[in-house]
Amino acid sequence: MARKMDKSIEIIEALQGKKIPILTLDDRWYQLIPEHEKTATIKQLETNLNNLLKQQGKMINDIKDMKKLKKKLMSEIVANMETDNSPAGRLKAKKLEKSHQFIEEINIKMQEADDTLLDMPYQIKKANEELMVESMKVCYTKLKHNQIEIEKADQWIRKTRETLKVRILEKQDKEIENSSLYSYMHDILGSAVLDILDDKE
Known part of the structure; x- marks a missing residue:
């Protein structure tokens, strides 16, 4: 309690000369x-x-x-x-x-x-x-x-940023993989077969 009183006195003294x-x-x-x-x-x-x-x-x-x-x-x-x-x-x-x-x-x-x-x-x-x-x-x-x-x-934002980076990389990897798969399947099977497969989904 004495410390609180001292703080109040310190603040009042610090306010001296200031136009409040x-x-x-x-x-x-x-x-x-x-x-x-x-x-x-x-x-x-x-x-x-x-x-x-x-x-x-x-x-x-x-x-x-x-x-x-x-x-x-x-x-x-x-x-x-x-x-x-x-x-x-x-x-x-x-x-x-x-x-x-x-x-x-x-x-x-x-x-x-x-x-x-x-x-x-x-x-x-x-x-x-x-x-x-x-x-x-x-x-x-x-x-x-x-x-x-x-x-x-700030911690949540940092953590979320890290998670976001990981998810973006995962998404990019999947997109690259899909692109490669589609391209490979297109080359082997042709567009007619891929159109049939696309229609089934």
């Missing part, structure tokens, strides 16, 4: 690892990576929405800046206070989302590398299996 595409967004990966060849580990890692990508996309959209809302609230603050002691003025003051509170909450949420979003590329990169390592293991196993099958096929 996000596997679940790359058609070539789906061709290399079709659905029926995915191990349980690969399926889990694929799900993890896709969830991280969805989470990142959702956070980006949430931040955009919060910025729009903040802009709207800022416009309301500007519109309600002038207040007095009248009922309408007090209502404006309350709206102003509420808008300030919302903006504070939005600022906190945006800061939290930004902090989380900052870490997302590293999480995605790590999940992608883990998926790449498992995918490479499956591909390498397939390569080894295919190599065994290629060698078997």
Whole structure:
């Protein structure tokens, strides 16, 4: 087990500095690892990576929405800046206070989302590398299996070639023998007798 872990670490280290595409967004990966060849580990890692990508996309959209809302609230603050002691003025003051509170909450949420979003590329990169390592293991196993099958096929082809050569020589010998027999019989018996013999067959 420790050796397997070492292999995974070696592969991840070898991948350092290489630009690896996000596997679940790359058609070539789906061709290399079709659905029926995915191990349980690969399926889990694929799900993890896709969830991280969805989470990142959702956070980006949430931040955009919060910025729009903040802009709207800022416009309301500007519109309600002038207040007095009248009922309408007090209502404006309350709206102003509420808008300030919302903006504070939005600022906190945006800061939290930004902090989380900052870490997302590293999480995605790590999940992608883990998926790449498992995918490479499956591909390498397939390569080894295919190599065994290629060698078997190569042996069969060589053996069949030898058999084919022998059979071709046997066929040629029989054809030469038939030609000689026919020629000899033709010379001795003549074509009329050979035609009678040919008709009987």
